[in-house]
Amino acid sequence: xxxxxxxxxFLLTFISLGRVQKTDVTFYLFTSExxxxxxxxxxxxxxxxxxxxxxxxxxxxRESREKPWYSDLTxxxxxxxxxxxxxxxxWSKPALQFYPAAAYDTKETGNIVGSLILDLVVNRGxxxxxxxxxxxxxxxxxxxxxxxxxxxxxxxxxKITALDAAGPLFRGFWVLEASRLxxxxxxxxxxxxxxxxxxxxxVSFGSVDIYVNxxxxxxxxxxxxxxxxxLVCSHQRSHQVYIDALQKFGTLVATRxxxxxxxxxxxxxxxxxxxxxxxFKYDERGxxxxxxxFKKPYGLGP
Ligand SMILES: *[C@@H]1O[C@H](CO)[C@@H](O)[C@H](O)[C@H]1NC(C)=O
Ligand SMILES: *[C@@H]1O[C@H](CO)[C@@H](O)[C@H](O)[C@H]1NC(C)=O
Numbered sequence: 001x002x003x004x005x006x007x008x009x010f011l012l013t014f015i016s017l018g019r020v021q022k023t024d025v026t027f028y029l030f031t032s033e034x035x036x037x038x039x040x041x042x043x044x045x046x047x048x049x050x051x052x053x054x055x056x057x058x059x060x061x062r063e064s065r066e067k068p069w070y071s072d073l074t075x076x077x078x079x080x081x082x083x084x085x086x087x088x089x090x091w092s093k094p095a096l097q098f099y100p101a102a103a104y105d106t107k108e109t110g111n112i113v114g115s116l117i118l119d120l121v122v123n124r125g126x127x128x129x130x131x132x133x134x135x136x137x138x139x140x141x142x143x144x145x146x147x148x149x150x151x152x153x154x155x156x157x158x159k160i161t162a163l164d165a166a167g168p169l170f171r172g173f174w175v176l177e178a179s180r181l182x183x184x185x186x187x188x189x190x191x192x193x194x195x196x197x198x199x200x201x202x203v204s205f206g207s208v209d210i211y212v213n214x215x216x217x218x219x220x221x222x223x224x225x226x227x228x229x230x231l232v233c234s235h236q237r238s239h240q241v242y243i244d245a246l247q248k249f250g251t252l253v254a255t256r257x258x259x260x261x262x263x264x265x266x267x268x269x270x271x272x273x274x275x276x277x278x279x280f281k282y283d284e285r286g287x288x289x290x291x292x293x294f295k296k297p298y299g300l301g302p
Contacts, residue, residue, distance in 0.1 A: 020108040024093040027116060028065060030086045035078045038088065043119045050125030052083040053132060056113065056146075060137025060166065061102050064092030069239045073134070076246040080277070089113060095138065103169045106138050107179075110145020117146060118153055132159040133186070136239055137199065140165030140191075144181030157186035159280065164200040164238035165191060171201055183207045188280045192242060194219055195234035208280055210288045212241055214260030221294030241298045245277030251299025252276040254288035263289040 028038035029048065041047075048054060055077055057070055065088045074086045091112075094105040113133075120126040128150070135143035140162035147157045162181055170180040183189045183206050191206030196215045213220055222233035245252040253275050257268035274284050292298040 020091075020094050020105050020112065022112055024091065025109055025112040026090045028088040028090065030074055030078060030088070032078060032082060032084060035075070041087070043116050046116070046120060046124060048085055048120055048124060048126055049083075050127060050130075052085050053081065053130040054085050054087065054120070054126055056087045056089055056117075056131070056133045056143070058089045058091070058113065058133060058135035058139030058142045059095065060135075060139045061095055061099060063095060063136075065090040069136075069236070069243065072243050073239060073246075076243050080246050080249070089139075089142075091142065100169060102138060103141075103166070106141040107145045110142045110147075111149045113142060114146035114149030117157075118150060118155065121150075121155055122153075128155045129158045131157050132161070133157060134161045134163065134242075135165070135181075136163040137166045137235065139163075141170060141181045144185040144189075147185030148178070151185075159188045159190065160186040161242070162189065162191045162206065163242055164194045164235050165205075167196075167199060167201045171203070181205065188282070190280055192238050192276065194238040194241070199232065199235040200238075204287055207285050208274065208288060209286070210254045210274070210276065210290065211260060212237065213291055214289060219294075220292070237298075240296065241292060242276060244296065244298045245275065247277075248297055248299050249277050250275060251297065251301050252290060252292065254290035256284075256286050257289050258287070260289045263291070 027041050029041045030038060057073060059067060070088055074088060077084055077086050091109045094109055095102050117131060121128045133143035133146060143160045147160060150157060165181050189206040191209045193200055193209060194212045196202040197217055219234040219237045223230050241252055253273050255263055255268050255273050256271040257263045262268050272284060274280060274288055291300060293300055
């Protein structure tokens with residue numbers, strides 16, 4: 001056996017690189033008037049109301065737009081905000097590859113998402129200040145690369161919300177900001193950390209970093225949540241709390257603090273607070289912490 005596992009992984013990665021086609025990334029539009037059925041849009045035929053805010057959802061590894069959290073988050077956004085359009089991004093073909101290849105393809109996928117946004121901004125009257133990208137896991141890096149792409153043309157996204165952005169192959173001091181989601185990819189980059197030790201990020205990388213229940217090995221309630229795979233339970237908690245934050249506004253409020261312990265001891269009570277489901281302003285920088293319930297509804301109130 002001359003070919004080691006590492007070599008095999010390397011070769012497989014190499015073989016499958018750079019294969020993302022434009023048609024591998026598809027877009028489905030929902031509007032306030034059309035909440036129930038998706039309209040597939042392409043760069044050629046997209047019509048979006050430029051005065052409404054525009055939110056993109058970007059899933060992670062081994063997922064697609066069929067995942068229930070996509071429709072839950074789409075509904076939560078459409079019911080919370082009046083003037084809003086939601087575009088579900090489906091990049092399941094590259095995302096279904098084995099992890100290193102999918103991770104590598106986040107860049108090209110981000111470029112494709114960025115190029116649709118560029119077209120909407122340049123040709124269809126969409127204001128880039130109204131564009132918000134929400135990415136889970138590897139989708140967080142896709143969002144980052146879309147932001148980097150737009151900056152080459154002089155446009156900056158208003159906001160990226162990273163729901164437990166993927167850590168494996170993206171963390172470490174040697175990973176340059178150009179190769180992953182970073183705080184400069186949008187005016188505000190909100191990083192919601194729920195699985196810092198396995199699939200997410202332990203260190204802060206956003207303009208606002210929110211640590212849900214501190215930096216736990218597993219989220220409270222996770223091993224008992226029978227319907228979810230225990231391995232990804234903490235990672236998935238990021239979109240569950242975000243959906244709750246939109247549905248029950250004011251119940252998931254994080255406090256700026258130097259540590260989770262400081263929050264539990266009440267030493268940060270006078271500090272700035274942010275609502276997970278709210279808008280974020282420039283001055284709300286730094287690390288924030290919040291404690292949640294161990295199951296839905298996760299919010300403990302203000
Ligand atoms: C846009 O084009 C795609 C692909 O050709 C098609 O499936 C979709 O229905 C079109 N959407 C609209 C709004 O015309
Ligand atoms: C956006 O708002 C402006 C000013 O209120 C209006 O003139 C314009 O028609 C609106 N555009 C769309 C696409 O609704």
